[in-house]
Amino acid sequence: MSEVLERSRLGAMGATVAALPPHMVLTEEATRDEVPTFWVSRGQIREVLKAVKRAGRLRMLFDLTAVDERQREHKAAGLPYGGYTVVYHLTSFDGPLDDLRLKVPVPADDATVPTITDLWPNANWLEREAWDLMGVVFEGHPALRRIMLPPTWEGHPLRKDHYARATERPPFTLTDEDMMREQEALKFDPEAWGMKRHSDNSDFMFLNVGPNHPSVHGVFRLMLQLEGEFIVDAVPDIGYHHRGAEKMAERQTWHSFIPYTDRVDYVGGVMNNFPYVMGVEKLAGITVPDRAKMIRIMLAEFFRLSSHMVFYGTMIQDLGQLSPVFFIFTDREHVFEIIEKICGFRMHPAFFRIGGVAMDLPKGWEGEVKAFLDYLPKRLDEYDKLVMQNPIFKARTKGVGVYSTEEAVEWGVTGPGLRATGHEWDYRKIAPYSGYDQIPFEVPVAHNGDCYDRALVHVEEMRQSLRIIRYCLENMPEGPYKAEHPLAMPPPKPRTMHDIETLIHHFVGVSWGPVMPPGEARSCIEATKGLNSYYLTSDGGTMSYRTRIRTPSFIHLQQIPLLARGATLADLIAIVGSVDFVMADVDR
Incomplete structure (x- = not known):
């Protein structure tokens, strides 16, 4: 594996990746965009990301997403595909742009990877989105719940076996019981949203801003926890505009x-x-x-x-x-x-x-x-x-x-x-x-x-x-x-x-x-x-x-x-x- 790293096309980035223990990288992949791409096991991904972040050149988690590989026919030979692939894109700011792409194969019947929310705070929403739409579970995530879809949604729509058109489903019906269930799911529960009391001798007011408030620029909702006129906590609620x-x-x-x-x-x-x-x-x-x-x-x-x-x-x-x-x-x-x-x-x-x-x-x-x-x-x-x-x-x-x-x-x-x-x-x-x-x-x-x-x-x-x-x-x-x-x-x-x-x-x-x-x-x-x-x-x-x-x-x-x-x-x-x-x- 060290030979793979030595032959990589990373240029100035090569020192960063070559410094990693060879057993952490499974293989390198050549892509049409020529972004340096490496496959890593899910058991090693956190250590790899920690090492890359410590190296200093790649500091931003630019994106995190997943791909359903189960129906893919033209897979490149020799790569460790699983049922799903979790993809991490990292970006450097210390010199000429050098991006890095890391891929983690996960089996279809055990689509789990460890969270990295403690490494990059912006991984929170990215991991929630990957779970919501693709069904990949990020173990250790502080609040792995729906972010784009309603909490009552069933399934993960970016999976290949999820329907894509309404015509692929029976005609829509909404019974009284279903309507009550939907209404119940919309109720605001501060604890479920991750809010907690920050003071023993103060009363709190919860204020709902949006999703139709003019200052939030669209269908966007903010739940605020106020102590007097000051904001103690704020939780955004998005997804009202999601169209797939x-x-x-x-x-x-x-x-x-x-x-x-x-x-x-x-x-x-x-x-x-x-x-x-x-x-x-x-x-x-x-x-x-x-x-x-x-x-x-x-x-x-x-x-x-x-x-x-x-x-x-x-x-x-x-x-x-x-x-x-x-x-x-x-x-x-x-x-x-x-x-x-x-x-x-x-x-x-x-x-x-x-x-x-x-x-x-x-x-x-x-x-x-x-x-x-x-x-x-x-x-x-x-x-x-x-x-x-x-x-x-x-x-x-x-x-x-x-x-x-x-x-x-x-x-x-x-x-x-x-x-x-x-x-x-x-x-x-x-x-x-x-x-x-x-x-x-x-x-x-x-x-x-x-x-x-x-x-x-x-x-x-x-x-x-x-x-x-x-x-x-x-x-x-x-x-x-x-x-x-x-x-x-x-x-x-x-x-x-x-x-x-x-x-x-x-x-x-x-x-x-x-x-x-x-x-x-x-x-x-x-x-x-x-x-x-x-x-x-x-x-x-x-x-x-x-x-x-x-x-x-x-x-x-x-x-x-x-x-x-x-x-x-x-x-x-x-x-x-x-x-x-x-x-x-x-x-x-």
Whole structure:
């Protein structure tokens, strides 16, 4: 086994992994995304993760998920598959990006692994989700209960033997007894939620915030334990917006799932298409033309502007200032006008395609974009005076909801929330994709890690997005807007009328879908709210065998109890607003 480690492709990371006792690693796996991947027994996974964390290079538990292997036909030879595979993704911050993937095989009749919630606090929700949706039990977890699904749900829907459509079940019925059981399950029990008395001489009040409260930005519920006006404990309750996006990916072709991605971070638009299509392109070995890359970057930055405008307007509205949101949303309409003229749709254009984009830029796009680039900076200066220099806004946000860089890394925080702590780390710079390495822009940072600095970073990122869009405007390359590849998007319509081979290819690709080679690939981007990644597994078919969607909102929302304890209810509103999340991005 030591020879396997010595032959690994880890480069600078090799010293970290090679320092582990050889018996801890079962074997190495080569993947299409070239992420260093090692298989570890469940009896050794905690020790391996401890050793990796002590090494210092890999500090963040980026993701944790599971794969049901029982129906997989094209398994790579020589790997220790079980009925299920638990997958850990770890990320480094100490140098050039080096990710590490660890896999643990577990038998179908004993799907258990030890918890790592004591190693990384953000493993709590990740393990609960893996148990809820896949049925993997994490022994020692402090509160292993449903997180996405109702407590009365039966089964684990991401398992291959769980139904995927309502038509696969008998017609729905709800008897009086069933209704009473559902109502009983909704009752709030503080002890069941992990709350306890913190003082012997104080009375506590439990306050239910949401799931329809305007300040929680969607169907999100917070149960608060109050002592006077101060928050003693806070327990988030999510899942009200869960639609089974990862399950739907197993029932859609590689092409037809693209519009579903738009609805995840529904204010991020094509930003959701980005990591998905790049992951599929890695599976297929598709090289995207330079023009398509630049179009993708430009549209992604337009949606970053749109998303940040939603954050900017609604956060100040949550704190009581009503005028800015109307001005900011008016400017957001200008963003949508440009997006609509390019893509044909506004919020959910599903414009990216496997191998490129849906169509070329329309005539006259340059004038529209240039006029907007000349218009918005002056408006941002006005908002700076109206909001960021407002003494009430400062008083409500400075020194509130503070966390350090170390705490951010422990909880898996990325994006503006991480950079607000002073850590200059942006995926577009650290691991450039789609040509970002060719574009000059700065990475805004702040240093206090409070609500004000998180807002400040968002505002400065808007200015940098304008800078990136201007570069795209002035340097848009010529050439095709999609790849010439049999597994890419359908060929141009005029060619389908030219020869029968192209017509057949078009017909098969649209009706049946492309057949992706067996394998797996992960693709990650700097999305509007932090790092968003798709981890795709192909079994050599027209549909994904397993699609894992790692969203920043799900990870970030878990930190709210830490930030809320000791704060007032008024502070909580500022904290929740500063996190910048949407519930579809949390629940998927």
